[in-house]
Amino acid sequence: MKHLLRLAFLLVFTGLTGCASLYFPPPPHAPMLTHQGEFYGAVSTNQHTNYALQGAYGLTNHLAVAGTFSSLHRRKSTRTENIDFAEASLGYFTRLPDKRVLEVYVGGGGGATERIERNDAQQVTRTLDGSLSKVFAQVNYAKKKQNSLHLFNRDFPLTYGAAMRLSYMQLNNFTINGVAAPGENNVFFEPITFTRTQIAGPVQLQLISGQIFGFRNNEFLKAANSVFQVGIVINIDKNTTLDD
Numbered sequence: 001m002k003h004l005l006r007l008a009f010l011l012v013f014t015g016l017t018g019c020a021s022l023y024f025p026p027p028p029h030a031p032m033l034t035h036q037g038e039f040y041g042a043v044s045t046n047q048h049t050n051y052a053l054q055g056a057y058g059l060t061n062h063l064a065v066a067g068t069f070s071s072l073h074r075r076k077s078t079r080t081e082n083i084d085f086a087e088a089s090l091g092y093f094t095r096l097p098d099k100r101v102l103e104v105y106v107g108g109g110g111g112a113t114e115r116i117e118r119n120d121a122q123q124v125t126r127t128l129d130g131s132l133s134k135v136f137a138q139v140n141y142a143k144k145k146q147n148s149l150h151l152f153n154r155d156f157p158l159t160y161g162a163a164m165r166l167s168y169m170q171l172n173n174f175t176i177n178g179v180a181a182p183g184e185n186n187v188f189f190e191p192i193t194f195t196r197t198q199i200a201g202p203v204q205l206q207l208i209s210g211q212i213f214g215f216r217n218n219e220f221l222k223a224a225n226s227v228f229q230v231g232i233v234i235n236i237d238k239n240t241t242l243d244d
Contacts, residue, residue, distance in 0.1 A: 114128065
């Protein structure tokens with residue numbers, strides 16, 4: 001239990017870091033599928049009121065499709081941010097010895113971003129608008145550990161895993177106060193770790209933590225937000241789970 005609490009504290013601390021950017025990264029998906037017909041669904045959020053819906057489906061015993069929709073709408077004293085982003089990907093998955101799962105995904109996505117800046121008198125000083133596009137490649141790895149969380153006289157199996165994503169992002173159709181401005185592009189590296197605790201049946205609690213690193217020093221499209229999500233995962237299939 002103390003290890004889980006320590007991990008949760010670390011996740012919250014990591015998620016609190018960051019500064020303004022016109023891109024807020026959706027959490028990399030990690031369905032960890034094992035065979036044909038398996039469905040993965042997840043809903044998650046964080047302290048920035050960023051919500052993400054994710055799903056994946058095993059088309060064959062090694063081929064999968066996955067999608068993510070992420071939405072961030074928040075108002076602060078100095079700015080309002082509105083970012084909506086969707087992704088789709090095609091992946092290969094396989095089950096390795098010792099209950100390990102390996103996945104590789106390639107995909108792309110797009111969305112819209114807006115930031116409205118205000119001064120202390122709550123007067124709008126600048127409005128930034130644009131569209132976002134992305135292509136990415138991602139590798140996921142997970143293994144079922146032997147230890148479990150013992151709580152309320154029950155054992156809750158724990159699954160640990162990691163994902164590494166490399167993305168090429170573009171800020172297009174960019175305007176500042178309605179006037180066209182040069183767009184930006186960047187290459188992001190997003191390593192994350194996740195922990196899942198089985199609650200009941202196919203339902204699991206998931207914690208995701210990670211960082212985003214940008215290869216270019218941009219003003220607007222930059223790696224300014226860490227990856228942190230808490231959510232619920234559902235795996236639906238009669239033969240599902242890493243525990244088999």
